[in-house]
Amino acid sequence: MTLMLSVSNLSKVYAGKKGDFQALKDINLEIRRGEIFALLGPNGAGKTTLIGIICGLINASSGKITVDGHDNVADYRAARELIGLVPQELTTDAFETVFSAVSFSRGLFGKPRNPAYIEQVLRSLSLWDKRNSKIMTLSGGMKRRLLIAKALSHEPRMLFLDEPTAGVDVELRRDMWNLVRKLRDDGVTVLLTTHYIEEAEEMADRIGVISKGEIILVEDKATLMHKLGKKQLTVYLNEALASIPAALADDALELSADGYTLSYTYDAEQEAEGRRQQRGIGDLLNELNKAGIGYRDVNTKQSSLEEIFVSLVNR
Amino acid sequence: MKALNTNAIRAIYRFEMARTLRTLTQSIVSPVLSTSLYFVVFGAAIGGRIPEVDGIAYGSFIVPGLIMLSLLTQSVANASFGIYFPRFTGTIYEVLSAPVSYLEIVIAYVGAAASKSLILGAIILATAGLFVPLHIDHPLWMLLFLVLTAVTFSLLGFIVGIWADGFEKLNLVPMLIITPLTFLGGSFYSIDMLPPFWQTVTLFNPVVYLVSGFRWSFYGIADVSPALSLGMTLLFLFACIGIVAWIFKTGYRLKP
Numbered sequence: 001m002t003l004m005l006s007v008s009n010l011s012k013v014y015a016g017k018k019g020d021f022q023a024l025k026d027i028n029l030e031i032r033r034g035e036i037f038a039l040l041g042p043n044g045a046g047k048t049t050l051i052g053i054i055c056g057l058i059n060a061s062s063g064k065i066t067v068d069g070h071d072n073v074a075d076y077r078a079a080r081e082l083i084g085l086v087p088q089e090l091t092t093d094a095f096e097t098v099f100s101a102v103s104f105s106r107g108l109f110g111k112p113r114n115p116a117y118i119e120q121v122l123r124s125l126s127l128w129d130k131r132n133s134k135i136m137t138l139s140g141g142m143k144r145r146l147l148i149a150k151a152l153s154h155e156p157r158m159l160f161l162d163e164p165t166a167g168v169d170v171e172l173r174r175d176m177w178n179l180v181r182k183l184r185d186d187g188v189t190v191l192l193t194t195h196y197i198e199e200a201e202e203m204a205d206r207i208g209v210i211s212k213g214e215i216i217l218v219e220d221k222a223t224l225m226h227k228l229g230k231k232q233l234t235v236y237l238n239e240a241l242a243s244i245p246a247a248l249a250d251d252a253l254e255l256s257a258d259g260y261t262l263s264y265t266y267d268a269e270q271e272a273e274g275r276r277q278q279r280g281i282g283d284l285l286n287e288l289n290k291a292g293i294g295y296r297d298v299n300t301k302q303s304s305l306e307e308i309f310v311s312l313v314n315r
Numbered sequence: 316m317k318a319l320n321t322n323a324i325r326a327i328y329r330f331e332m333a334r335t336l337r338t339l340t341q342s343i344v345s346p347v348l349s350t351s352l353y354f355v356v357f358g359a360a361i362g363g364r365i366p367e368v369d370g371i372a373y374g375s376f377i378v379p380g381l382i383m384l385s386l387l388t389q390s391v392a393n394a395s396f397g398i399y400f401p402r403f404t405g406t407i408y409e410v411l412s413a414p415v416s417y418l419e420i421v422i423a424y425v426g427a428a429a430s431k432s433l434i435l436g437a438i439i440l441a442t443a444g445l446f447v448p449l450h451i452d453h454p455l456w457m458l459l460f461l462v463l464t465a466v467t468f469s470l471l472g473f474i475v476g477i478w479a480d481g482f483e484k485l486n487l488v489p490m491l492i493i494t495p496l497t498f499l500g501g502s503f504y505s506i507d508m509l510p511p512f513w514q515t516v517t518l519f520n521p522v523v524y525l526v527s528g529f530r531w532s533f534y535g536i537a538d539v540s541p542a543l544s545l546g547m548t549l550l551f552l553f554a555c556i557g558i559v560a561w562i563f564k565t566g567y568r569l570k571p
Contacts, residue, residue, distance in 0.1 A: 014571065055412040059570050077320070077414040085412050091405030095337055096330075107326025108413040150409065 004158050004189040005031035005054065010063030012049055012213075023049045025213045027063070031158075036180065036190045038204035038221075040197065040309055046213040047193040048088060051160050055085045067158065081109060084156030088163045088193075090143045094136040098127055098146060101135060102153045109154035121149050124179065141172045148179070159183060161192040165199060177203055197309055201225075211313045224308065231266040232301045233281050238294035245291050250279070262288075319422075323415045327423030328430075331397050335431050342393070343435060346385045350439045353381050354446040357503060368505050369536040374447035379530040380502025381443070386436050386461070387468050387497055387522065391489045394428035394472025399479050402568075411570065417563035421473065428469035429462070436461055450533070456541070457532035463548050464525050468493075470555035477568050496522045501530075506538045521551055 012024040024046045031037050041047050052058035054065055056076060065072040067079040093101060102118050122128045125145040130138060138146065144164070151159060161180070165173040180190055180203060194200055200207055201221070208218040217224070240259030254263045264284055279287075281300070288295060335342045358374030365373040401407040410420060443449060451457050471488075479485040500522030506514050517523055518539075528544025531537035537544070562569070 057408055057411050057570065059566055077416075080412060080414040083412070085408070087405070087408050089405055091408060093404070093406055095334075100333070104326050104330050105409060107322045107329075108409060108415065110320045110322045110414055112322060 004033040035205040038200035039193045041210035082157045084151035084159045099131040105150040106153040158189040233264040234299040235262040236297040324423045331427030378443045390432040390468035391472035394469040395476035398476035425469045429465040432465040453532040460529045467552040
């Protein structure tokens with residue numbers, strides 16, 4: 001698979017009166033053509049700085065970035081022509097009309113006027129009816145869509161969405177997810193940063209986690225879920241046990257204080273690292289039957305990406 | 316080197332000119348009105364009691380200076396607001412992330428600001444023709460001084476718009492520097508009318524050279540030689556270009 005974006009040994013140090021602050025530390029990242037990549041990280045982790053450097057808003061302290069093979073500094077025109085950026089803040093003009101603002105963006109990126117294409121973009125974002133409205137009259141959700149329309153106005157091949165659904169209602173969020181999927185289907189590569197784990201889980205092909213200026217993990221979403229996912233089996237017993245029978249004893253098995261509940265935790269990461277050979281759920285239930293321990297119900301729970309994320313950044 | 320991104324220059328230029336049309340009262344009507352008031356007060360009311368200056372009726376004598384006064388203040392105000400406002404609202408991100416060179420950004424913003432000033436200058440000149448008799452001895456030189464001054468002070472305005480970190484600073488330069496220098500730069504008098512000591516001090520005021528050269532293009536009379544006026548104007552132009560180049564090279568106030 002070919003690369004759309006390559007970031008090598010990228011560092012950023014902000015000089016300040018109270019000393020320097022290293023916002024990014026030796027970042028290496030590769031984004032494949034046509035994928036949706038979600039960059040997760042807590043506030044201040046460096047997500048917006050990273051996007052800002054790639055898009056030309058912030059100067060890097062060191063390192064190299066190429067967009068579809070074009071260096072983003074030496075060959076900035078070719079690199080930037082490929083990029084559309086939807087910023088985190090709702091930064092729009094106030095007095096322009098929707099249509100003229102989107103047409104302005106297209107011209108800024110060097111493309112000749114194309115009212116038919118602008119119409120298509122505005123229609124896809126349900127903004128066509130508002131084309132002659134001044135931006136100041138739009139709702140927050142519409143302004144967010146306008147920023148996306150501006151970013152798409154010059155037919156970019158890579159789209160950066162910096163927290164696109166922050167403060168957006170559920171319906172609009174779903175609409176945006178559908179739009180992003182459609183863009184991906186059209187061959188556009190998407191890098192989105194988000195606080196919403198649900199968003200990454202729903203949309204991303206791959207996930208990167210950034211914390212304190214360092215990329216601490218990049219993984220296929222499915223692999224990540226599988227590798228780091230914990231499953232917990234809870235068995236509700238018919239009768240209380242005083243202790244776990246010796247035949248069943250295992251680090252992963254716990255008995256509740258009242259003796260009525262057995263909890264078994266399956267940790268895929270520990271098994272992958274060979275630290276523990278784990279039972280399957282079926283094995284455990286068989287062993288309970290053999291030991292003559294009756295149960296009335298079982299419940300399984302799989303850890304969400306959010307739990308995985310929290311455990312990663314708190315390491 | 317790739318060709319200029321003319322679509323981008325056109326987009327920014329149109330955007331800025333559209334802003335002028337939206338704010339027509341502030342951009343055009345207000346300076347024309349205030350200049351007309353100067354003609355009424357200095358030209359008609361007081362001017363009638365002032366003898367001719369270098370053989371020119373006082374009302375006609377002040378026309379080049381009044382055009383310069385508007386040209387300088389409006390060039391600085393237009394250009395500084397044009398670049399400061401997107402910085403203030405944050406929409407500058409789009410220009411900085413676009414495949415646009417620094418030269419193209421300057422051509423577009425400064426070109427639009429200078430165009431507005433030139434349109435304004437032409438309107439004021441026409442307005443002046445309604446109040447006082449006018450003649451222009453050297454029309455091409457007049458146009459050259461007009462264009463050079465509009466571009467130079469639009470560049471200065473661009474620098475102010477990048478430097479300013481609030482609306483107060485934005486108004487500081489036009490109000491506290493440009494207006495006093497223009498008033499003291501021979502807009503309303505010939506510097507021969509000053510005592511010798513103040514004549515020397517005045518020569519340190521760059522606006523003297525602009526007004527003098529511009530007045531020479533009208534009436535063939537000047538406080539300093541037209542060549543010196545042109546030289547000083549060009550010197551100031553290149554100084555502004557140098558500072559703008561430094562701003563983009565270092566990313567000063569634009570790119571952290």
